[in-house]
Amino acid sequence: MSDLELKCVNTIRAVSADQPQAANSGHPGAPMGCAPMAFLLWTEFMNYSSKDAKWIARDRFVLSNGHACALQYTMLHLTGYKIGVEDLKKFRQLGSITPGHPESFLTDGVEVCTGPLGQGICNAVGMAIAERHLAATFNTDDHKIFDNFTYVICGDGCLQEGVSGEACSLAGHLGLGKMIVLYDDNDITIDGPTSHSFSEDVNKRYEAYGWHVQTVDDVSKDLGDLRAAIKAAQAETNKPSIIKIKTAIGYGSPSKQGSEKAHGAPLGAEDLAGAKKFFGLPEDKSFFVPEDVQKFFTKAAEKADKKRVEWDANFAKYTAANPEKAAELSRRIAHKMPDGVFDKLPSFTIGKDKDLASRKHSENCLNAMCPLLPEMVGGSADLTPSNNTRFKGASDFQKATPEGRYLRFGVREHGMAAVCNGIFAYGALRPFCATFLTFVGYCVGAIRLSALSKSGVIYIMTHDSIGLGEDGPTHQPIETMESLRCMPNIMVFRPADSNEMAAAYKVALSKSTTPSVICASRQTLKSLKLSTIEKASTGAYVAVEAKDPKLVLVATGSEVGICVEAAAKLTADGVPTQVVTMPCQELFLEQTQEYQKSVLPGNVPTLSVEAASPSGWHRFSHAQIAMNSFGASGPGGEVMAHFGFTTDNVVEKGKALTDFYKDGTVPDLSNRPVFETVGGH
Amino acid sequence: MSDLELKCVNTIRAVSADQPQAANSGHPGAPMGCAPMAFLLWTEFMNYSSKDAKWIARDRFVLSNGHACALQYTMLHLTGYKIGVEDLKKFRQLGSITPGHPESFLTDGVEVCTGPLGQGICNAVGMAIAERHLAATFNTDDHKIFDNFTYVICGDGCLQEGVSGEACSLAGHLGLGKMIVLYDDNDITIDGPTSHSFSEDVNKRYEAYGWHVQTVDDVSKDLGDLRAAIKAAQAETNKPSIIKIKTAIGYGSPSKQGSEKAHGAPLGAEDLAGAKKFFGLPEDKSFFVPEDVQKFFTKAAEKADKKRVEWDANFAKYTAANPEKAAELSRRIAHKMPDGVFDKLPSFTIGKDKDLASRKHSENCLNAMCPLLPEMVGGSADLTPSNNTRFKGASDFQKATPEGRYLRFGVREHGMAAVCNGIFAYGALRPFCATFLTFVGYCVGAIRLSALSKSGVIYIMTHDSIGLGEDGPTHQPIETMESLRCMPNIMVFRPADSNEMAAAYKVALSKSTTPSVICASRQTLKSLKLSTIEKASTGAYVAVEAKDPKLVLVATGSEVGICVEAAAKLTADGVPTQVVTMPCQELFLEQTQEYQKSVLPGNVPTLSVEAASPSGWHRFSHAQIAMNSFGASGPGGEVMAHFGFTTDNVVEKGKALTDFYKDGTVPDLSNRPVFETVGGH
Ligand SMILES: [Ca+2]
Numbered sequence A, B: 001m002s003d004l005e006l007k008c009v010n011t012i013r014a015v016s017a018d019q020p021q022a023a024n025s026g027h028p029g030a031p032m033g034c035a036p037m038a039f040l041l042w043t044e045f046m047n048y049s050s051k052d053a054k055w056i057a058r059d060r061f062v063l064s065n066g067h068a069c070a071l072q073y074t075m076l077h078l079t080g081y082k083i084g085v086e087d088l089k090k091f092r093q094l095g096s097i098t099p100g101h102p103e104s105f106l107t108d109g110v111e112v113c114t115g116p117l118g119q120g121i122c123n124a125v126g127m128a129i130a131e132r133h134l135a136a137t138f139n140t141d142d143h144k145i146f147d148n149f150t151y152v153i154c155g156d157g158c159l160q161e162g163v164s165g166e167a168c169s170l171a172g173h174l175g176l177g178k179m180i181v182l183y184d185d186n187d188i189t190i191d192g193p194t195s196h197s198f199s200e201d202v203n204k205r206y207e208a209y210g211w212h213v214q215t216v217d218d219v220s221k222d223l224g225d226l227r228a229a230i231k232a233a234q235a236e237t238n239k240p241s242i243i244k245i246k247t248a249i250g251y252g253s254p255s256k257q258g259s260e261k262a263h264g265a266p267l268g269a270e271d272l273a274g275a276k277k278f279f280g281l282p283e284d285k286s287f288f289v290p291e292d293v294q295k296f297f298t299k300a301a302e303k304a305d306k307k308r309v310e311w312d313a314n315f316a317k318y319t320a321a322n323p324e325k326a327a328e329l330s331r332r333i334a335h336k337m338p339d340g341v342f343d344k345l346p347s348f349t350i351g352k353d354k355d356l357a358s359r360k361h362s363e364n365c366l367n368a369m370c371p372l373l374p375e376m377v378g379g380s381a382d383l384t385p386s387n388n389t390r391f392k393g394a395s396d397f398q399k400a401t402p403e404g405r406y407l408r409f410g411v412r413e414h415g416m417a418a419v420c421n422g423i424f425a426y427g428a429l430r431p432f433c434a435t436f437l438t439f440v441g442y443c444v445g446a447i448r449l450s451a452l453s454k455s456g457v458i459y460i461m462t463h464d465s466i467g468l469g470e471d472g473p474t475h476q477p478i479e480t481m482e483s484l485r486c487m488p489n490i491m492v493f494r495p496a497d498s499n500e501m502a503a504a505y506k507v508a509l510s511k512s513t514t515p516s517v518i519c520a521s522r523q524t525l526k527s528l529k530l531s532t533i534e535k536a537s538t539g540a541y542v543a544v545e546a547k548d549p550k551l552v553l554v555a556t557g558s559e560v561g562i563c564v565e566a567a568a569k570l571t572a573d574g575v576p577t578q579v580v581t582m583p584c585q586e587l588f589l590e591q592t593q594e595y596q597k598s599v600l601p602g603n604v605p606t607l608s609v610e611a612a613s614p615s616g617w618h619r620f621s622h623a624q625i626a627m628n629s630f631g632a633s634g635p636g637g638e639v640m641a642h643f644g645f646t647t648d649n650v651v652e653k654g655k656a657l658t659d660f661y662k663d664g665t666v667p668d669l670s671n672r673p674v675f676e677t678v679g680g681h
């Protein structure tokens, strides 16, 4: 490489190592090894605009080894994004825009939250799917609106994670030719040499997935091989590409190069100075960018931005020629719902319509919304006939049919969720995906990132309780709903009937920065007389009214019908009983205290009934009919009865509860303060 | 194959299809396709004893595609295990020993709970690790005590799951030559043909993992190729083996063979009769086993049992020659702790010992226990220096050093947990494993199976809150502890100091049928004056006493120290404050109501303080200082302060809570009934 190129690469290394040194915390090693990759991407290959970071047609870049974020911040700083040197100096400090792992909502130019290994490369698969689908949808013979590459840098850790294997197998199947992965093969993980645990032939594995695979032996002295490899990767449009690049972690560090010691802690003043000396940079300066280096990057950023200017002009012509398409694209990018679209959601008429399983209600909502909301793309982890997710008129998204909106994820739950995060991050799409509720346990690592990243992914999780029956305890969720309810920024719906399901879709689709989990039953549910979409949208409401109730039953989903029957018996037996249906705790807790008290008075004996863990219910109820063990295999109705989810048992426990408080000492659960909470993300 | 062999195979098919037909639910297709594999394993290859199903040296068999369990039940029935024809007729019925997916604790001869795809094959990796380690530990030059194979049948789904990729890459690295996988390559998944989503070259991928790979094109007419392949797999002792076997799902079904329609529903009477006709079996008989067929299997089972008889004789000689080793093995198989072993746990002396991070306390416990409990084997998912799990004197378990007890799992959390379930299922070992607490989200699918299967795996999860600091919200657990607390049969510990950590290890090691999650801090914690191992073993106790308290603070882990300081201020300010430390909710809820009330009176204003989701705390407290959002990147102390985890904020909110109830109407949280729960697993 030229002297100036080397100086640029070394500056990236030094500034990236300066950040953890200043923070006294962080990861210098990977940035120092990967600097040549970043240099080439930002100066020769990527189309981006630091003036318009959200330019829809930009090439996407994902730092899958998110701990290397000092590298990304350095690149964004050098190429004119809104990261000043003061921001670099505040690396890993509270309130900074340079946190310890990249956070998409904090920092311009960061596409997704990475850090949990393996996720970023899966997000990139989703982005490449989105690009291909949107290109098929919006491009015309005259105008290529969507035509970008998705680049990834990742390390050994990302490729050891199973989630990346899932998504990369899918990427190979789909032939996502515009995805290019630069694999930082540095032979080091936190525990030490990769030979401790990772001796597989990664290239061969990716060939098995159907990828285009190349190896670059050295990037420390010459960039020619890597440059040629990236060009070849761009040229291979039928297959995703991975380039295995041999690097040295902590390259340039006198004492830590090639060692796990360079991974997760600052180099230390002495070693960092030694590295700068080796780089030919002033040893006593921090965050130092030589003038010619900055000039070089500024020129590169200007060159990249020209592409955006050209695209803007092209898009103006496209808009003139295809005004409806352009308007539709703008609508989708803004996640704006068309006026009146939710009027088309199915609503139920008692006595006229048939009771159905709520997974059928979900299907009806998909059938109603998907034709009107072409931004909805999604599918199932190989449970399509059980999850009821293949909406009417759907066609598969496959290599030869990129216009299709139905995704065949295969038996890959974690990859599915991570891919959906990437589809959402790309923009202009609202992904949904599905499996059995219990298999949230396979993909909650990625669901958590939907919530943290404010990705409005919709999770359709059917077979939501022991009521699924014969498949038995491995398939029957107990802890799952509570494990999602206790997660920030995610809504968990468990609709009891058609109207509640419609409300779930309405709210989920309305909130583009909050993911939703829609839990649905395998078995048929009885519709509620008093349900409406509007009431269900408050999160909880009275399903059976009682004057001066002596008992309140609160339930969700399939247990609401049982409570309705029990309330009739109880009221007939002299215990006036009110039934509350609570399709969404999160929405209910957003309502005013007055509304909450009008639904759940708190000082009336309250029994919650949910065929799941009681944890979380003590907030709303004095006693619980719940699951304190795993379920059992048997016909669904019998299993429900065995565990006490019957009208008779609700009647019995309801009476026991009112008896328990017959002396009038019922503790008022609503008489509790809620302390304001500190804002976080 | 001979006529009789074919008749045997067809009988397996018919009896396996009879079960879902009788249940009107279940999966006939995979058993019909896989019958030839099962036939060969049980009649020619496996060492097993239906008279002594738990014979420690038996070959292990794992049905990773657990939905095919009718096949396993048929084999166990035919070879004399405790499964009668009545049991087969009760397939998928409540209370039967033939549930919808195999449950190890219900059915003799079932090694592990399978059904969630991908888990079983990982369990098998753990079993093969266990066998190799125990062989290295117990075998002598004269006596081979451990020397078994581990066989797996799995389908496409298991191999699509990322978790299997993780464990199989590790298996290849470790060269687990006595693991043999029969891959049912039937080109079908639930959604339809595998070509929808799965077009990778599986054989090549397994070669990349370092496996020995073979292909068998047909098993429907001839068993010779499969027989030869299994023999070759046995002979290859340096590498795990996978044999890709082309089959037809629903083989023999006139209308459903080769279609996803044979997968998840009974064939129907007509089609089943047609299949029986094709098999040459009486069309009108169900669960029919021809006499010569039963004789054949009985003979095979007797032959297999002879190996067990020989082994018993050999083991008697071994016991005579090595009485201590034999006694030690028996102790380990029974999961009996040596007398007094827990006396060696570290206990803390205030004023003498140094305050430490609780991950250091955990390390001290491992250092104390591992030398005394050689059944403890484990490691970390590439976070050894952060999780502090490499106990003193540990050596790595590697291909060349199978006597090592430290496992280098690589960056493979889900595989790690599933492998540990397999190690536990093998017997005579107590596996532990570790990652950051937030990455429970990557492996909870397998943790759930620890709980369901009653596998006493110990999970050491460090960096247990926002207090970890700079790594930021992707690494800071919020929902994680609650998501585990609401799961049945698992204990979640969050020790506040050394004595509480010792109690966690004591309880966790004592309970071999309940997994434990031990949460530990990155940062240093202050030790408690009143802590003892005994008190901490009750799950919660008074850490700071107050006479006639006006306020109770209840906290866990790193927040207890904050509450201790706050209580001193509050008491000085005229609000006598009691502090309760609650290292384990599950243990506390097992105590008597009296004890519970003595610790948490319920009618005194109670404020819980935990840097995690408030969900679950409403049971114990009137108000919460908790996390209602994700965390933030910054120095740990600053992040804790930002979110309100400071002495001052606890004092302020404590006063606000007592103010809130100054009119005396504090609801008594202990005045609530707990309804007895129906027993499940
Ligand atoms: Ca690495």
Ligand SMILES: [Ca+2]
Pocket: B155, B156, B157, B184, B185, B186, B187, B188, B189
């Ligand atoms: Ca299959």
